[in-house]
Structures are given as C-alpha cells and as structure tokens.
Amino acid sequence: MKICYPCINTEIGCTPNSTFRIVNFSREKLVEKVENNLCCLENILRYNRKNKLLFFRISSDLVPFAGHTICNFNWKRHFRKKLAIIGGYIKESGMRISMHPDQFTLINSPRKDVVTRSISDLKWHCELLEAMGLDKKAKVQIHVGGVYGNKEGSVERFIENYQKLPLLIRERLVVENDERLYSLQDCIKISAIVGVPVLFDVFHHLCLNNGESTEKALKMACKTWEAKDGLPMVDYSSQEFFGRKGKHATTVNIEDFKNFIAKTKMIDFDLMLEIKDKEKSAKKALKIVRRIREI
DNA sequence: AGTTGTCAAGCTAGT
DNA sequence: ACTAGCTTGACAACT
Numbered sequence: 001m002k003i004c005y006p007c008i009n010t011e012i013g014c015t016p017n018s019t020f021r022i023v024n025f026s027r028e029k030l031v032e033k034v035e036n037n038l039c040c041l042e043n044i045l046r047y048n049r050k051n052k053l054l055f056f057r058i059s060s061d062l063v064p065f066a067g068h069t070i071c072n073f074n075w076k077r078h079f080r081k082k083l084a085i086i087g088g089y090i091k092e093s094g095m096r097i098s099m100h101p102d103q104f105t106l107i108n109s110p111r112k113d114v115v116t117r118s119i120s121d122l123k124w125h126c127e128l129l130e131a132m133g134l135d136k137k138a139k140v141q142i143h144v145g146g147v148y149g150n151k152e153g154s155v156e157r158f159i160e161n162y163q164k165l166p167l168l169i170r171e172r173l174v175v176e177n178d179e180r181l182y183s184l185q186d187c188i189k190i191s192a193i194v195g196v197p198v199l200f201d202v203f204h205h206l207c208l209n210n211g212e213s214t215e216k217a218l219k220m221a222c223k224t225w226e227a228k229d230g231l232p233m234v235d236y237s238s239q240e241f242f243g244r245k246g247k248h249a250t251t252v253n254i255e256d257f258k259n260f261i262a263k264t265k266m267i268d269f270d271l272m273l274e275i276k277d278k279e280k281s282a283k284k285a286l287k288i289v290r291r292i293r294e295i
Numbered sequence: 296a297g298t299t300g301t302c303a304a305g306c307t308a309g310t
Numbered sequence: 311a312c313t314a315g316c317t318t319g320a321c322a323a324c325t
Contacts, residue, residue, distance in 0.1 A: 104304035146306050
C-alpha cells in the first residue's frame with residue numbers, strides 16, 4: 001500500500017498550483033508559472049520520497065489553461081526534458097501518480113460543448129502523464145457527472161461517450177463514486193459494461209450507498225481493476241465534526257482511520273488521504289498503516 | 296503589508 | 311429565475 005495526500009504540501013513553502021487570470025494569458029506568463037510549478041513539484045516529490053509517501057495527486061493547475069482553447073502554446077514540447085526528468089524521478093522512487101480534474105470535467109453532459117471541453121481537458125492530463133513517461137497505472141479520475149432529471153439516460157450517455165474516447169484517455173480514466181448522485185453500485189454497473197476501473201471513495205460511500213459495508217464496497221471496487229491498471233486507488237477522508245455533511249475534516253480522525261485500516265487489512269490498494277492538513281495527516285496515517293499492516 | 300472579492304469551466308438543490 | 315455550495319487556493323485589486 002502506497003499512501004499520500006493530494007496536490008499541496010503545507011510545509012515546504014512553495015505551491016505547484018500557481019496560476020493566473022485568463023485575461024492575462026500569454027506564452028510568457030504560462031512558461032513562468034509552469035516553470036515555477038514544476039520546480040515546486042520536484043521539491044514535493046523529494047519531500048515525499050524522504051517521508052516514504054509514495055503516492056501523489058498532481059494538481060490540474062500544474063499547467064494553467066492547458067486544455068483551454070486559449071492555450072495555443074506547445075508546453076509539452078517546451079518542457080519535454082523537464083517532464084521526462086520528473087517522470088524519471090517518480091519511477092526510480094517507486095512512486096505512483098494520480099490526477100483529478102474538477103467538477104467542470106464530465107463526459108455525460110447533454111451539452112455537446114461541455115463534453116468537447118471535458119475531452120480536451122482529459123486529453124492534456126493524459127498527455128502530461130505520457131510526457132513524464134509514466135505507465136498506465138498513473139490514473140486520471142472523474143465522477144460520472146450530472147443526472148439531468150434522467151439518471152438512466154445520463155448513465156447511457158456516459159457509456160456512449162466513454163466508448164468514443166481516444167485510447168490515450170481510456171487507458172488512464174477511472175470513475176469515482178460521488179456523495180450525492182452516483183453511488184458505488186452505479187459506478188460498478190457502468191464498469192461492468194465498459195470496463196472502466198472504479199476508484200472507491202470511502203467518505204463519499206458513507207454519504208451515499210446501497211447498504212453495503214465499507215469492506216464489501218471496497219472489495220467490489222477492487223474487482224474492477226486489472227493488472228495493467230495497477231493496485232486499486234482509494235480516496236479517504238473523514239467528516240468535519242461540526243461541518244456540513246460531506247465537508248472534509250481538517251485533520252485525520254485517528255480512531256476511524258485505524259479502524260478502517262484494520263478492517264481492510266486483507267486487501268491491497270493505494271490510498272489518497274483527502275485531508276486539509278495534507279502531509280501532516282499522511283505521515284500520521286503512514287505510521288498507523290505500517291503498524292497494522294506490518295509493511 | 297494586509298485584506299477582500301473574484302476566478303474558465305457545471306450541476307444540483309434550495310429559495 | 312436566481313444563487314450558494316461543491317473544494318479551495320491563490321490572484322489581483324483594494325486599503
């Protein structure tokens with residue numbers, strides 16, 4: 001089991017997600033930001049390696065506006081060497097990478113323009129991982145999307161559009177259960193038809209489920225991953241005690257986490273801790289995982 | 296230097 | 311018909 005936190009490190013003092021306003025878009029601005037972001041990403045990866053945190057989610061802001069029509073600059077070519085170096089470091093360290101485009105990226109919208117933009121967005125995520133030389137175990141995760149007043153039809157549209165995706169995207173795309181619309185069961189049903197691996201989100205499952213226990217659900221999700229996809233990826237977070245339902249906790253709840261790790265001891269997967277204090281919780285979690293799983 | 300409103304993008308649910 | 315919230319940081323314009 002590899003374990004880590006998404007996108008940001010709060011200790012190092014740099015950000016790999018530095019962006020700018022679209023009105024200020026220029027080739028120079030983009031190069032400046034990406035240079036800075038890649039440099040910070042390297043710092044984070046070094047920190048993670050030192051701390052044995054071997055799973056990391058790279059932010060979609062690493063290359064601002066990369067999938068947008070405004071971006072006519074070939075950043076892949078420009079940063080080719082740097083990307084290969086970073087990818088080399090990731091591989092040599094035995095690390096794994098994921099990416100997670102945000103809620104605007106969905107392939108089941110009835111709006112053609114939304115789907116087109118989403119595909120363009122997914123494409124650059126995959127191209128980035130490709131440029132780093134990472135194998136297909138590096139994944140890009142999205143949710144099923146909207147319901148649009150007709151869940152069956154919306155699932156159907158997901159399936160149709162998924163099947164039309166270029167191979168470059170299909171080889172990396174995984175679908176994650178969300179906390180309001182598409183449960184794990186919904187994702188599994190889609191997976192049974194198109195073969196997309198299902199990324200299990202423990203916390204979302206607590207918010208929306210079909211009565212299965214966490215262990216049962218996790219096992220079901222794991223079956224959708226094949227050897228070529230690598231170990232199943234799992235997202236974990238806990239509920240902020242006084243927060244609205246679905247709000248992520250500030251720091252990991254140690255007791256809940258121990259419980260989760262103990263219950264799932266027999267299953268192997270990679271774990272992303274979606275907790276606000278990032279590497280702090282990840283380090284605590286790693287200690288627990290090591291003790292309970294004896295790794 | 297510190298504070299605050301705003302940001303490329305979609306969707307749902309609540310008013 | 312309209313907007314807050316997702317999740318949330320960071321930019322940019324303002325004190």
